[in-house]
Amino acid sequence: MEILGQKLTRDFYLRPTLTVAPDLLGKTIVYNHPQRQLAADIVEVEAYVGEDDPACHAASGKTERNRVMYGRGGYSYLYFIYGMYHCFNIVTERDGFPAAVLIRGVEPFIGKDIMSRLLPPGKSPNWLISDGPGKFCRAFGLTRKQNGLDLTGSELFLIDRGNEKPHVGVSPRVGIKKATKREWRFFDINSRYVSGNRTV
DNA sequence: TGTTGGATCAACT
């Protein structure tokens, strides 16, 4: 199935991270796996910008883990955390400057039934499957295998399908103890799929 | 070689 929309090009990702992050709200992530197609609209993100940002993985320099963050914008940065979860980031800005946007919440658009099968059994049908960075990666089946993918390619990419501009809320980033004064979390205030709106 | 704690989530009290 072909989804109607304009694929985001390299230029989109090369802009300043604090411009790209809120601009990602309402855009659609498409994951074309050989056996399945998944798509979801972004409703919550966080920006991590450069070695001067104490909360950014690049705060203490380049390592094997954060290597793709140092590359050109428009690539995926996936890492494993807390022994159980993965987090998906979109690398931004020019080659050599480490920055990325963490995807924290999405509204399922295509393949919700497939996503549900990747989740633990016994949840009620209206259980939110993608409100939170770990839950999003689990619903999409994203792991470190997808680290470093070119998001202008055909496997994993983003499109603008003309969604209405969301009403954007701003807050400090979640789950970090450093740089809590920086309000670099952006979310669609009308979406149920923003993390923290627990519905079970 | 060993230790520690994290951009999480859900199930407790």
Add this chain to the structure above:
DNA sequence: GTTGATCCAACAC
């Protein structure tokens, strides 16, 4: 509000 699950990168030694 607190804790368990469970891995591995980063850093200390």
